[in-house]
Every structure is written in C-alpha cells, then in structure tokens.
Amino acid sequence: MNELFTPQQRNEAPPQRRWPRTSYPAMLTATAAWHVFVLAGWLLAPAAWPWWLAAIVVNHAIFTVAGLLPRTSLLGPNWTHLPAGARNADAIALTIDDGPDPVVTPQVLDLLDAFKVRATFFCIGAKAQRYPELAREIVARGHALENHSQVHVHTFSITFPGALTREIGAAQRTFEALSGERPMFFRAPAGLRNIFLEPVLRKLDLRLAAWTRRGYDTRERDPHVVAHRLLRGLAPRDILLLHDGNAALTIEGKPLILAVLPRVIDAARSQHLRFVTLREARIDD
Numbered sequence: 001m002n003e004l005f006t007p008q009q010r011n012e013a014p015p016q017r018r019w020p021r022t023s024y025p026a027m028l029t030a031t032a033a034w035h036v037f038v039l040a041g042w043l044l045a046p047a048a049w050p051w052w053l054a055a056i057v058v059n060h061a062i063f064t065v066a067g068l069l070p071r072t073s074l075l076g077p078n079w080t081h082l083p084a085g086a087r088n089a090d091a092i093a094l095t096i097d098d099g100p101d102p103v104v105t106p107q108v109l110d111l112l113d114a115f116k117v118r119a120t121f122f123c124i125g126a127k128a129q130r131y132p133e134l135a136r137e138i139v140a141r142g143h144a145l146e147n148h149s150q151v152h153v154h155t156f157s158i159t160f161p162g163a164l165t166r167e168i169g170a171a172q173r174t175f176e177a178l179s180g181e182r183p184m185f186f187r188a189p190a191g192l193r194n195i196f197l198e199p200v201l202r203k204l205d206l207r208l209a210a211w212t213r214r215g216y217d218t219r220e221r222d223p224h225v226v227a228h229r230l231l232r233g234l235a236p237r238d239i240l241l242l243h244d245g246n247a248a249l250t251i252e253g254k255p256l257i258l259a260v261l262p263r264v265i266d267a268a269r270s271q272h273l274r275f276v277t278l279r280e281a282r283i284d285d
Contacts, residue, residue: 076198079185079209082237082281091276092238092268094119095211096257097148097187098218098245100127100134104255105244109141111258115265117275118142122187122209125150125171127245132178139179144277147171147183147206157192164200172204185209185278209278214241215260221248223259230260231267239278240264 042049072078082088096119099105112119121138123145128135138145149156150170159167168186176182186206188197193208201208213234215226230240247255268275 083283097122120144122148125174135178146185152189156189161196211241212238217256227263
C-alpha cells in the first residue's frame with residue numbers, strides 16, 4: 001500500500017455530529033401550503049374540481065422538473081461550488097463517481113499518487129462490497145469516500161421517503177463498515193433527486209453535493225473534448241466531475257479518465273489552484 005499522507009493529513013472523519021442546517025426548502029413549505037389551499041378550494045367549490053386537480057398536477061410537474069436539474073437548490077441545500085471563504089479561495093475539488101472499478105480505480109489511485117492530488121470518490125455501496133479492498137485503499141491513500149447510494153437505481157428520482165432512507169442508509173453502513181469512516185456527503189444517481197431527499201439527508205446527517213462542471217466522460221471518447229469542458233472557465237471553488245466507474249474508452253482503448261486527469265491537474269496548477277476534498281473544503285456555519 002502506497003501511503004503519501006501522514007495520519008494527520010488523511011480525511012479522517014471527525015466525531016459524529018449534526019450538520020448545521022438551513023430551514024426546509026421554501027418549495028417544500030410552499031407545496032404544503034398549496035395543497036391546503038387547493039383542498040380548501042375544492043371543499044368550497046367542488047364543481048370546479050377540474051381546476052383544482054390541474055393546480056395539483058402543475059405543482060407536481062414543477063417538482064418533477066426541479067428534480068431533473070442536478071445543480072438546482074430549489075429542493076434544498078446543494079453544493080455546486082465549494083463554500084466561499086479564505087480557506088477555499090484557491091481551491092478546487094476533483095470528484096470521481098460510480099466506482100470502485102477493479103480495473104480503472106487502481107490506475108486512478110496511482111495517477112493521483114504521482115501528482116500528489118487528493119480526490120473525493122462518490123462510490124456505489126454494492127460495488128464497494130464487491131471490491132472491499134479498493135474502498136479501503138481509497139481511504140488509506142488519503143482520499144475521501146462518500147455516498148453515491150447503495151445500488152444506483154435509475155428510479156431514484158421517483159422513490160418515496162422510506163425507500164430513499166433504506167437505499168442511502170444501506171450505503172452509509174456499507175462504507176462505514178469497510179473503511180471505519182462515515183460518509184459526510186451524498187451525490188444522487190445521475191444527480192437526479194426529488195422532494196423527499198432533503199429530509200432523508202437531514203436524518204442521515206449528509207450534505208448533498210452536485211458539481212460545477214462535468215466532462216460527460218461516460219459517453220465522450222475524445223479526451224480533448226472532456227478536458228475542454230472541465231477547464232473552460234475553470235475558477236476557484238469549482239467542483240469537477242469525472243468517473244472511474246462506467247468510464248468511456250478512448251479510441252486507443254484507454255479509460256478516458258486516465259487520459260484526462262493529467263491535463264486537468266496540470267492546467268489547474270498552472271492557474272495556481274490546489275485540489276482539496278469536499279471534507280477539507282467544509283466551512284461550518
């Protein structure tokens with residue numbers, strides 16, 4: 001095991017604590033009030049029921065659209081940039097999704113070691129159980145291991161609270177059992193979520209993290225195109241998204257992330273930016 005960082009430098013989780021939280025999303029309060037209003041209207045004017053039904057349908061449509069926007073904060077707090085503050089004035093975060101992958105992840109870890117960069121890995125619990133040594137290796141090499149759900153279901157955005165709690169909670173238990181560290185951040189599968197997610201994250205003491213820019217490296221085979229998407233307008237406090245799981249291959253058959261990472265790291269350092277994990281960037285309220 002190649003350890004580049006001392007125990008004090010690792011992303012060791014602090015004692016369990018409750019995150020400071022804002023109030024429930026305004027949209028959640030607004031939709032509850034809207035349902036009360038519609039119910040009252042229906043009781044007072046039952047003959048106008050088509051209009052009251054349409055009002056409910058429109059309300060649900062708005063939430064559906066909001067859930068399809070990964071970077072919106074309409075459904076609750078959402079990290080699309082690192083928090084403002086002196087600590088993050090020259091920092092960016094590299095986040096890597098959908099692993100661990102038995103072929104790609106070890107190569108990514110070696111590459112990050114070579115550049116002395118720490119990243120945040122949003123891993124899938126079932127994959128971590130399949131390759132537990134990789135989950136442990138991520139943490140041992142100084143990176144952060146965070147929650148990307150247990151099985152990465154495609155129906156996540158239409159899942160009810162009980163199932164959301166079981167899915168995300170199972171991943172929490174998986175990662176804590178494998179690494180000894182409890183995840184602090186959650187990223188929804190494909191970034192899609194719904195009205196029930198924020199209360200579930202509160203319950204499980206997690207913060208939602210999206211991204212500032214992504215390369216679409218699961219379907220684009222040209223590393224120049226992916227690097228350009230990530231680096232165009234790169235600025236302090238950006239959160240970058242790449243994939244070690246489900247990574248596309250270059251024309252030469254190389255996992256795209258391995259061709260893109262050196263370009264991204266070199267370009268960021270030429271702008272005097274440093275890489276931090278989301279945990280390191282955290283600024284408590």
